[in-house]
Amino acid sequence: MTDQDLRSLPAPNMDASIADRIRLRAREELRKPTRVDTWFSRFERGYGRIEPLAALIVAVLHLRWALNTIS
Amino acid sequence: MSEPSDAELVARLRTGDAVAFDLAYARYHRRIYAFLMRMLLRREIAEDLLQETWIRFARGALDLRDDARLGAWLFRVARNLALSRERRRSIEEDAEAWLTALGFDAPATPLDGAMAADLRRGIELALAALPPRDRELILLVAVDGLEPKEVAEVLALRPEAVRKRLERAREKMHVLLGQVMK
Numbered sequence: 001m002t003d004q005d006l007r008s009l010p011a012p013n014m015d016a017s018i019a020d021r022i023r024l025r026a027r028e029e030l031r032k033p034t035r036v037d038t039w040f041s042r043f044e045r046g047y048g049r050i051e052p053l054a055a056l057i058v059a060v061l062h063l064r065w066a067l068n069t070i071s
Numbered sequence: 072m073s074e075p076s077d078a079e080l081v082a083r084l085r086t087g088d089a090v091a092f093d094l095a096y097a098r099y100h101r102r103i104y105a106f107l108m109r110m111l112l113r114r115e116i117a118e119d120l121l122q123e124t125w126i127r128f129a130r131g132a133l134d135l136r137d138d139a140r141l142g143a144w145l146f147r148v149a150r151n152l153a154l155s156r157e158r159r160r161s162i163e164e165d166a167e168a169w170l171t172a173l174g175f176d177a178p179a180t181p182l183d184g185a186m187a188a189d190l191r192r193g194i195e196l197a198l199a200a201l202p203p204r205d206r207e208l209i210l211l212v213a214v215d216g217l218e219p220k221e222v223a224e225v226l227a228l229r230p231e232a233v234r235k236r237l238e239r240a241r242e243k244m245h246v247l248l249g250q251v252m253k
Contacts, residue, residue, distance in 0.1 A: 001194060001248055006213040009191060011105040018118060019104075023096045026125035032087035033133050 077141040084132040092129060095141055100125070102142075103149050106210050110153040112199055120156065124149045143221040150207055150225055189252070197247035205240035212237055 075083070075094065083091035103124060107117040127148050135144070198206055211217045211225060212233075223230045 001190070001245065003213045005190060005194060006209065007216060009194060009214055011101050012108040012114075012117075014101065014104050014118075019100060022118070022122045022125060023093065023100070025122060026096070026129045027089055027092055029126050029129035030087055030089055030092050030132055033085070037133055 078137075080141060081135050081137065081139050085135055085137075087133060092132065095128075096125065099142060099145050102215055103145050106146065106215060107149055107153055109195075109198055109210055109214070110150070110203065110207060111156060116156060120149060120152045123152055140221055140224065142217065143224040146211060146215075146217065146221075147225045147227075150211075153207075154203060193248055193252045196251045197244055200247050200251070201240065201243060204236070205243055208233070208237050208240045209244055 075091070077095075077098075080091045080095050080098075084095065100121065104117060104121050107120050107124075108114065111117050111120070124145060128145060198209060201209065207226070208222070211222045212219075217225070219230055219233060223233050226233065228236070
């Protein structure tokens with residue numbers, strides 16, 4: 001038995017009407033983004049960009065605090 | 072016009088694009104169904120879980136990450152649903168119903184050599200007899216041809232762990248195939 005044998009296993013048949021019913025049922029759950037979604041998405045992207053900078057600032061502040069404590 | 076890539080579909084799905092949803096469905100539903108059928112060995116449960124997978128996908132479409140891999144996302148959800156419904160079965164318990172569900176009761180076509188049909192039948196039975204954790208690996212890697220990175224994402228494992236588990240699963244599969252083909 002090779003991977004070729006496994007890859008060439010025929011896919012189980014699925015009734016086209018059932019496949020279509022599932023597609024339509026699931027598609028009902030799809031929704032358009034609201035203004036809140038759009039705003040949140042922008043916030044997430046913006047946060048993704050500033051996150052490394054914020055982490056660096058926090059690290060520098062910690063270092064300063066540690067050095068002050070030692071001296 | 073060329074088919075949109077998965078990344079393009081993800082970008083469109085994040086805007087709630089129904090056409091992109093249909094394209095994603097057309098691209099993946101048969102593969103997910105085949106995976107679920109072979110994981111669960113029951114047509115009606117596979118259909119239920121296929122629907123549940125796509126409902127979750129539709130509900131989560133707006134939250135897909137830009138770099139989300141569609142296949143890995145769908146297989147991960149389907150796999151988690153399947154594992155929560157899985158119960159172990161012996162080859163004997165389900166063999167006939169399973170082969171019938173797969174269409175092995177249909178007469179072989181002239182192109183379908185007897186040896187090839189026997190081997191396919193044996194592979195399906197050996198797959199069905201594998202423990203679910205091994206079966207999912209063989210299905211994702213060997214049957215469906217997912218990239219190792221994607222498989223690691225689906226199973227939430229490190230690539231190295233996937234490789235080790237896959238080796239063991241292949242060994243078990245060979246032993247089982249030997250038993251089935253005797």
